Amino acid sequence: MLHLGLIAALVLLQFILPAYHHGNLARIMVLSVFAMGYNIMFGYAGLLSLGHAMFFTAGMYGMGLSVRLWDIPVGPAFVIGIFAAAALSLVVGLLALRTIGVAFMIVTLMFSQAVFLTILYFNPITRGDEGFVIAQQVRQIAGLDLSNPTTRYFAALILFAICLLAVLWLVRSRAGRVLIAIRENEERARLLGYDTWAHKLAAVVMSGTMAGAAGAAYGVLFGSVGASFAEVPFSILPLLYVLLGGPGTVIGPFVGTLFMFYLRDLSSSLTDAHMLVAGVVLILLTLFARRGIMGIVRERWLKWLP
Amino acid sequence: MEFGPHLILAVLEGLVQASVLTLTALGLSLVFGVMRVVNVAHGEFFMLGAVFAYWVASWMGGPAAIGFVAALIIAPVLAGLLAVACDWLILRRLDYDPERTIVATIGMLYVIQQVTLMTYGPDAHPVTPPFNHRLAIPWFEFTENGFEFYYPWGLSTTSYKLFVIFAAMVARMGIWLLMAKSKLGLILRATQLDGETAQAFGIPVERVYAFVFGLGAALAAVGAVLIVPIQQAHYLMGHDPLLLSFIVVIIGGLGSLRGTVVAAILIGMSNGVISVFFTPTLAKILATLLVAFVLVYRPQGLFGAKPA
Amino acid sequence: MAAMMLLSTRKLSRHFGGLRAVENVDFDLPEGQIRALIGPNGAGKTTFVSMLCGRIPVSSGDITFAGENVTRLPAHKRIQRGMAYTFQITSVFSDLTVQENVALAVQSRLERGAVLAGEVAKALAKVGLQDRADQIAGDLAYGHQRLLEIAMGLGQSPRLLILDEPTQGLSDGEVNDFIALIKDVAKDTTILLIEHNIDVVMALADKITVMNFGEVIAEGTPQEIHENATVQTAYLGG
Known part of the structure; x- marks a missing residue:
């Protein structure tokens, strides 16, 4: 199948890619987990959040602070991070889902902003804007050094594959069909007899948890934890990735992240105002390609694409 | 130190902030009220107002007053025209769909901000105020001679700050006259109530929308031109006004102009007071949470009537 | 009581601001009946059935369904207890296929793991859409979308099927098929039908309820209603 093929191709690429792209691809895989989480809410359930950075950072700081404050090994710390994101998304979901449409977007934006400011406020613990580093010697699980490029690549790939297959399973399940119906x-x-509120809450929690897993993994694999990951642009990025790749498609988030990452990479030789590219792409997508790359592929050629 | 003179000073500073905030928030509120568009790029039109003001003032040269007056006219017009172009080229083509327009204005935010960074640069620049007399704050006391005025040492405001408060008041009056008394205001209110019906009655809704979007941006720009002699123009300066305007518009009740003015004065004034008790970061945390909870539990705003 | 009452309302009212859309309606529908609900535009018919299925909350009064007071239950719980409602304005899921639309209706009442396909095919065959199962619902012709809407109602295998103006916009041939279909469905389902087409009402209804200005003004067999002077005035605007 297409999705297993993608995973297999990513395994192969690890052996052929030059170091630079190899490192990029590990990063892209982690970021596309973030985007896949976003896609559950936006692409399938039709809930547009402008505050997903808060879930990413909940995972990242849940993991990072466990390591920094209590010297918990990164394996369990990673799990703590995921639980932190799950808990936050449950609370945010319970509150924000009382609103719809534009109000929902602003509420998520405001909660995310509050999380960012809270991180700044507890500067002595979180090191605020500067952030902190997870030291290389503790970034190990079962004796494997996660700062080593190859292990890092495979760790990212495992997380990516698990999430990709989870989304695929969700979309093909009956619950997935109900989410689309809600959208x-x-x-x-x-x-038709569905408790739509419960389904939407479940979508928010799944989405937030996956974003948190990406955040925790980012911290573990690349060693940095910082407040900048909680800022507004970091909530816009997954929206951008998903819009570009194709909302409501399983591999769209990966495709969008990949394109955007290299688009930014290319443009950085022309200008350092990299958010300019993001802005232009956002406008062009809303104007001319609402269904994104994979959405167009599905419409034109592959009707069966999930 | 006496409390009284300090209170006057705090109230004056608060009024300056509130004056600028009412203009910016009115712009946002007007756009949302009439068009149902949440303009996330609103803060950038504010920033453009300040940057254009700097350009106009430094290009004119000559006495500061001439440069300033020119900026006060030219900068809002430029920002407004740019907004009209954005509306015509982008928002109109999205049929003003709420979700898609919000995404598009996010895009506009970054494009405007980053283009400004590339042209205007990362530094902050000041604009010279047209006049800037230092005015000592008077206070009174009872002496054996009876009631006497005196000037406590070191407490002063400037004539320019008083002008800002006055000018914002004039602008608010202008908006009120426009909305309540003019034929154009009638058209705007009709469009706000029901765009489709307005269209059926021959109102060119698309042109009205373009005008409103431009007017909203121009209002933000006026606020920015007024403030730029006090704060400098910088490419990231749109962030706080955007956040504050959001807070004001939501607490005042989405789309309600009167609620917006009341909330803006309240929040602009209390901004200074709050920061006496809390650190600015904590104050911001409380403000963002307040907005979120108002939307969740009282979507009509704190001052809006409960819908039947 | 001859038959068990499947659905009853007592003093059911709904006010929008000062407007009394539905006022003190007492309504009883025995199991197995086809009941038509008629009345001029704005009589409160859609508001009434919307309260029955929980789309809009009641202002006052009670609704009893299958012996249980459902007045405060959310819509999805009432549907799970055996109501189905088809919309007046066609509202199928236009980005999904015909088959998926019906599957959504079927799966909500089935246990986990049960096979959907057979039930879906059965519902589609009843309305004659089996050949279009894989088309995108939004691409269907209007008449077919109405049929799909009904197939979704059937797919739920409800005890009570509420149809809100199902024949609006259908051609004469389609209307005849619809009458035959409902006669068939009515063998094991109670039906409440809002309908403007008086021929359809006369052909199907066991009993007719007439509403005007939010109140029930008459109730009886088609023959009785036909001869009722009050109903005549309401329709002729006397």
Whole structure:
């Protein structure tokens, strides 16, 4: 199948890619886990969040602070990070889902901003803007050094593969179909006997947890934890990746992250105002390609694409 | 130190902030009220107002007053025209769909901000105020001679700050006259109530929208031109006004102009007071949470009536 | 009581601001009946059935369904207890295929792991859409979308099927098929039908309820309603 093929191709690429792209690809895989989480909410359930950075940072700081303050090994710390994100997304979901549409976007934006400011406020613990580094010697699981490029690549790939298959399973499940029904017409779904509120809450929690897993993994694999990951642009990025790759497609988030990453890479030789590219792409996508790359592929050629 | 003179000073400073904030927030509120568009790029039009003001003032040269007056006219017009172009080229083509327009204005935010960084640069620049007399703050006391005025040492404001408060008041009056008394205001209010019906009655809704989007941006720019002699123009200066305007518009009740003005004065004034008790970061945390909870539990705003 | 009452309302009311859309309606529907609900535009028919299935909350009064007071239950719980509602304005999931639309209706009542396909095919065959199962619902012709809407109602295998103006916009041929279909469905389902087409009402209804200005003004067999002077006035605007 296409998705197993993608995973296999990524395994092969590890052996052929030059070091520079190899490192990039590990980063792209972690970021596309972030985007895949975003896609569960936005692409499938139709909930547009402007605050996903808070879940990413919940995972990142849940992991990072466990290591920094209590010397917990990174393996368990990673799990703590995921739980932190799950808990935050449950609370945010319970509150934010009382609103819809534009109000939902602003509420998520505001909660995320509050998380960012809270990190700054507890500067002595979180080291605020500067952030802190997870030392290389503790970044080990079961004796494997996660700062080594090859292990890092495979660790990122394992996380990516698990999340990709999880999303694929979700989308093909009955619950996944209900999420799409909610996106298309929530009232109709309710009048087919579905508790749409519970389904949306589940989508927020799954989405936030996956974003948190990406955040925790980012901290473990690349060693840095910082408040800049909680800022507004970092909430916009997954939206951008998903819009570009194709909302409501399983591999869209990966495709979008890959394209955007290299687009930014290319443009950085022309200008250092890299958010300019993001802005232009956002505008062009909303104007001309609402369904994103994989959405267009599905429409034109591959109708069966999940 | 006496409390009284300090209070006057705090109130004056608060009024300056509140004056600028009312203009910026009115712009955001007007755009949301009439068009149902949440303009995330609003703070950038504010920033453009300040940057254009700097360019106009330094290009004119000559006496500061001439440069300033020119900036006060030219900068909002330029920012407004740019906004009209954005509306015509982008938002209109999205049929003003709420979700897609919000994404597009996020894009506009970054494009405007980054283009400014590339042209104007990362440094902050000041604009010279047209006049800037130091005015000592008077206070009174009872002496054996009875009631006497005196000037406590070191407490002063400037004539320019008083001008800002006055000018913002004039601008608010202008908006009120426009909305309540003019034919254009009638058209705007009709469009706000029901765009489709307005269209059926021959109102060119698309042009009204373009005008409103431009007017909203121009209002933000006026606020920025007024403040730029006090704070310098910088490419990231749009962030705080955007956040504060959001807070004001949401607490005042989405789309309600009167609620917006009341909330802006309240928040602009209390901003100074709050930061006496809390650190600015904590104050911001509380403000963002307040906005979120108002939206969750009281979406009509703190001052809006509960819908039937 | 001859038959068990599947659905009853007592003093059911709904006010929008000062407007009394539905006022003190007492309504009883025995199991197995086809009931038509008629009345001029704005009589409160859609508001009434929307309260029955939970789309809009009641202002006052009670709704009993299958012996249980459901007045405060959210919509999805009422549907799970055996109501189904088809919308007046077609609202199928236009980005999904016909088959997926019906599957969504079927799966909500089935246990986990049960096979959907057979039930889906059955519902589609009843309305004659089996050949279009893989089309995107949004691409269907209007008449077919209405049929899909009904197939979704059937897929739920409800005890009570509420149809809100199902024949609106259908051609004469399609209307005849629809009448035959409902007669068939009615063998094991109670039906509440809002309908403007008086021929359809006369052909199907066991009993007719007439509403005007939010109140029930008459109830009886088609024959009785036909001869009722109050109903005549309401329709002729006397």
